[in-house]
Amino acid sequence: MKPLFSIVVTGSSTNSARVIRSTSISSSTITTTTTTTAYVLRYYSPTHINSLLNAACETQDIRYATQIHAQIITNNYTSFAFLLNNLLNTYAKCGHLHRTLLTFSHTHNDAKNIITWTSLITQFSRRHKSFQALSLFNQMRTTGILPNHFTFSAILSACAHTSILAHGQQIHSLIHKHGFITDIFVASAIIDMYAKCSNVDSAKTAFDEMPHRNIVSWNAMVVGFSQNKAHEQAIGLFMEVIKDKWVIPDEVSFSSVLSSCADMGCLDLGRQVHTLVVKHGLLLRPYVKNSLVDMYSKSGCFGDAIGLFKTMAATDVVTWNVMAMGWAQNDCFEEACNYFWIMRGEGISPDEASFSTALYASASLAALDQGTAIHDQIVKTGFMGNTCVQSSLITMYAKCGSLFAAHRVFKEIEERNVVCWTAMITAYQQHGRGDQVIELFEEMLAQGIKPDHITFVSVLSACSHTGRVEQGFGYFNSMSFVHGMKPGPEHYACIVDMLGRAGQLNEAKRFIESMPVKPDPSVWGALLGACRNHGDLEMGKQVAETLFEVEPSNPGNYVLLANIYMRHGRLEEANEIRRLMGVNGVRKEPGCSWIEIKNTTYVFKVHDRSHSQTDHIYKMLSKLAELVKEKGYVAEYQYAVNDAEEFKEKSLWYHSEKLALAFGLLTLPMGAPIRIKKNLRTCGDCHTVMKYVSDIFQREIIVRDVNRFHRFVGGFCSCGDYW
Incomplete structure (x- = not known):
């Protein structure tokens, strides 16, 4: 076969050129074994050039694509539309979308046809460059070129990715105008667009109107x-x-x-x-x-999911992600983390879902060392630029008690979306940093980032915990009038909590009665909590009766009412509430606290004596009791609800978080922060003791309870005793 072209190589140390060898070219492959620095193609036929482009596209080798491009220019083939279309497609397939656009912009309009424009729009749409695809579509129309069914399918996909309904509706109108509404593929793309823009009614209408x-x-x-x-x-x-x-x-x-x-x-x-x-x-x-596997995991049959997983001959990253999330959804967070590491051992590269799930599991365990190790993997695999992973990192560090590390990750994010901002705002809120919450929220608005429902929950909660009643109402009203959002039950609950914490219980009750939607248990629960905090027994009884009807199996409501009775010294009524829990088969979750020492987690329950260092722990508790009393500590007996009068003070010292505190003081290095996690709300007496101990020992103590973080330093708590 006569060679179609010669590869001419120019060396770096000489101006001379020499032919290395002649190579026969087919449309399926290009082979050469040179170690040269620059390539120049030399030959004639546009058909042959097109064959070379096909081969470069298949191999996705940008070097061949650029040298073929040079040959097109050299032979003045730039006016051949079919070569231009193939070249644009080749650059895109090689992952060089910027070269695609540059080549297109430098080509005369006479060489561009509907195929050229559609190809470019399709490439940008596939790579989720939706607004650029829409811009190209509009440019095409200004040149007088009419879209066809392939163009409409591509641009509808771009509209779907923007999730902006108005864009899709405009394209839908154009489809009617150009007579493509009966095209089955265009109609399917319309359905997909409306569905992804959350307009399922329009999607169903388009579906019903399809003749075939x-x-x-x-x-x-x-x-x-x-x-x-x-x-x-x-x-x-x-x-x-x-x-x-x-x-x-x-x-x-x-x-x-x-x-x-x-x-x-x-x-x-x-x-x-x-x-x-x-x-x-x-x-x-x-x-x-x-x-x-996902269906069985979410339907409470995780055993069936595991069985299916074990029968799979080949697994990919999605399979492992589904299993890891299944473990996490079943509160088996350690197993979720283990699956991440096993997957890595199997040679399967993690994706953003893998990292997000592993970080979520680490955060749920408050396992800082585990989360840091996953962070290292994120850096090594190049996912630090992924905003989903970055947001998960912020949340992980915040829930592990390291607000400094969370903020450091946030500052390193170059392009922050609403998820990143919300993750950091929520982190500040959980750590009792109300001022920083408001400051960051205002900065987010100033940068033109639209908040979402979760953002407002954190902002309203921060207003509640810092007594910003007027400002909180301002933000609440802005949801509807500024941002076009409909407040949900969680936002109404924040307002009730805000009014309740400020002592405005009657205003909180009137607010509930004026709500445009029926209040759910979270709203009534916020009011009951306020009644407990301010000792309003009569309102507390009314609210508790409502809650007993709407969620009779929630033990928290019984406990809150019993605490109100205890605060008023009405022990018989408090005991009657506890008896009622037994009658209704409602059990309060046993409180426990855990602390991590040298990658080992130690769990403590109230009156726990199962630890090997129990004697030393209880001696430390006795020492702590003496030290804090010298500083003015007075026992808060209302938190020792299940003990006889003469044992109340001693019982308070055997709460799980105090046991964990004593163990931490015994085993952690001097000056190291003590991080304690608790599955329930920390009790007021333990909260007081933590403040004293942080001052006496000059130690930072971080307690994460079911609601928030308490950071004790120098005798003060980050919550300002307002939790």
Whole structure:
């Protein structure tokens, strides 16, 4: 075969050029074994150049793409539209989208046709450069080139990624205008766009108006229902697919309906879908099997999920992520972390979901060393630029008690989205830094970042814990009038809590009565907590009776009412409330505290004597009791609710967090912070003792209870005794 071209190499130390060898070219491959520094292609035919581009596209080698581009320019082939289209596609496939755009912008409009524009729009849409894709679409229309069905499908995908409904609606109108509304692929893209913009009604209308449907359109609608939490509709539509003899469900159909079964907790239906998966021969498809594992995990049958996982011949990162999240969802956080490390040992590279799940598990355990080790892996694998991972890092460090490390991660983020800002705002709120919460929130607004519902929960909670009643109402009202958000139960609960903490109990009650929606238990619970804090027995009884009706199995409501009775010295009524808990089968979760020493976690319960150093721990407690009394400590007997009068003070000293504190003082190096975690709200007496001890021993003590962090330094707590 006669060679089509010669590769000419120019060396770095000489101006002379020599032909290394002639190489025959096919459309499927380019092979050469040179170690040269610069390549120049030399030959003639546009058809041959196109073959070379096809080969460069397949190999995704940017070096070949650029030298072929040089040949196109040298031979003045830039006016050939088919070469331009192929070149743009090749650059994009090689991962050089900026070269694609640069080449396109330097090409005369006469060489650009609908295929050229559509190819470029498609490449930007696929890489989630949605606004650039929309800009290109508008530029194309100004040149007089009319979009076709491929163009509309590509730009609808870009609209879906922006989640801005107005963009999609405008494109929908253009589709009607240009007569492509009956195209089955365009119609399917319309459905997908509306679904991803959370307008499921419009998606269903577009689906109903389709004269013909294929599996793509059915899947778009099933997926749309599932993604928008319209799970009953997703399942119903899937059942229609099953009944339709002309439409065969595929892995997308099954995965979507399994996701709906998982979110609804419909185990029986999930098992039926599992049977259909087997019947249709799709059980070995990784996508479907991962969905089955997820469904069983979320439906309370984690054993079945583990069984499926063990039968999988090949697993990918998604499989491991589903399993790790399954462990985490079942409160097995140590196993979730272990799966991350086992996956790494199997040679599977983690993705952002892997890191986020492992960090979530570490945060739930308050395992700082574990979280730091995962942080190291994030740096090594190049995920530090991922905003989802960065936000998870902020949350992990904050929940492990290291606010400094959380803030350091936040400052290193170059492009912060609302999730990053909210993670840091929430971190400050959990650590009792109300001033920093407000300051950071105002900075976020000044930078044009729109807050979300979670942001407002943290901001309103910060206002509540710092007594900012007027400012809190201002932020609450801005949700509707400035940001176009509808407040949820959690926001109303924050306002009730804010008024209650400020002692405005009657105003809090009137606020509940004026709510446009029915108050849920969190709202009434906030008022009951305020009644406990301010000792309002009459209102407390009324609120507690309401809560006993709406959530009779919540032990916290009984405990709060019993505490109010105790505060008023009405022991018989308090004991009657506890008896009522027994009658109703309601049990209070036993309190426990844990502390980590040299990568080992030690758990303590009240009156715990199971530890090998019990004698030393109790001697330290006796010493602490003497030291704090010298500083003015007075026992707060209302927190020793289950003990006889003569044993109340001694019992207070055997609370789990005090046992953990004593052990920490005995074993941690001098000056090292003492980090204690508790599964319940820390008691007031323990809170007082922690303040004294932090001053006496000049130690930083960080206590994470079920609600927030308390950082004790020099006799003061970060919560300002307002928790």
